[in-house]
């Protein structure tokens with residue numbers, strides 16, 4: 001298994017449960033991949049979705065080797081799950097309990113909208129929502145490429161806690177974990193890989209190989225600012241979405257014209273201790289091949305900080321001691337097609353020429369699919 005992201009870890013557990021000997025080779029010093037965490041000058045930031053994916057998927061993966069999530073992790077319910085901030089000063093909180101969310105909607109948009117929300121939750125008819133504020137909030141995933149509201153339940157301990165738990169379960173079940181090793185080559189015999197070769201020259205015999213796929217996620221991409229600040233802000237929740245005024249124009253700029261949003265919608269995650277992760281949807285590199293390594297990225301990051309100050313994060317810029325900017329160019333260098341970091345689990349594919357090589361789609365489901373394909377090909 002090449003890579004100890006969630007996909008590699010999940011795939012390894014599925015293979016192990018079927019009795020195969022599994023080795024995970026990871027080029028980084030620890031597990032997690034895109035689901036990791038970043039520590040800079042004492043601030044700790046989630047790199048990926050932060051606490052997602054759905055814990056039922058994680059429980060299912062651990063279950064294949066007879067483990068229970070509760071024995072490994074403390075599960076936390078976010079309360080609220082997310083807070084939406086609108087230009088008119090209104091806020092709507094989303095809770096785990098839809099009836100509490102409906103109350104929050106009723107207070108801002110009226111009872112009819114709250115009832116429409118409950119109908120949407122039950123029957124999935126988003127069209128029933130008529131207030132622009134609820135439509136923006138529950139349609140924000142189309143703008144971000146992932147759902148900024150996120151899962152209500154998450155594993156305590158930050159984004160990478162989940163990967164560390166999975167890695168510990170792998171080790172307990174006899175899966176070998178090799179870190180700081182990059183698979184650079186392989187040896188073939190006829191249409192099969194018989195060994196993978198690390199950059200250090202070590203040759204590892206294999207019956208089959210799973211590789212992480214250069215995902216072709218759906219755009220847009222995102223600009224991520226990891227900010228370490230001295231200030232704290234009373235009006236925000238752990239997850240927040242700050243909407244601009246020009247929603248339609250912004251969507252058009254981003255998704256049709258491939259431009260930066262002039263009045264951006266911004267997601268802010270407060271990780272505690274002054275660490276804020278700010279995500280701003282930006283065009284992917286296919287739609288707009290911008291030079292993200294030039295000064296433009298830092299200039300736009302500065303604009304985002306100024307926008308946040310105008311939206312209530314007073315003196316944010318002045319109080320920053322860390323500002324680390326991740327751009328679509330960073331994602332692209334990590335192998336993500338068009339600089340889009342959001343995966344697609346359905347993209348598991350066989351190698352076109354090699355019978356025992358499979359490219360895993362993203363995340364837990366991608367790993368599961370890859371493992372099942374391998375089991376089929378080996379049996």
Ligand SMILES: Cc1cc2nc3c(=O)[nH]c(=O)nc-3n(C[C@H](O)[C@H](O)[C@H](O)COP(=O)(O)OP(=O)(O)OC[C@H]3O[C@@H](n4cnc5c(N)ncnc54)[C@H](O)[C@@H]3O)c2cc1C
Pocket residue numbers: 002003004005006007008009025026027028031032033034035047048049052053146147181182183184212279341342343344360361362363364366
């Ligand atoms: C802000 C954000 C929000 C997201 N939201 C969602 C969401 O809502 N839902 C969702 O499903 N997904 C979401 N994602 C994507 C999610 O993070 C991925 O789906 C998931 O973590 C991918 O796991 P993976 O194991 O497939 O790939 P990765 O995490 O990319 O892992 C691949 C691993 O392979 C290693 N590797 C690669 N090549 C080699 C090599 N040659 N040798 C050794 N090691 C190698 C890498 O170092 C890496 O650790 C989001 C991502 C971000 C950044």
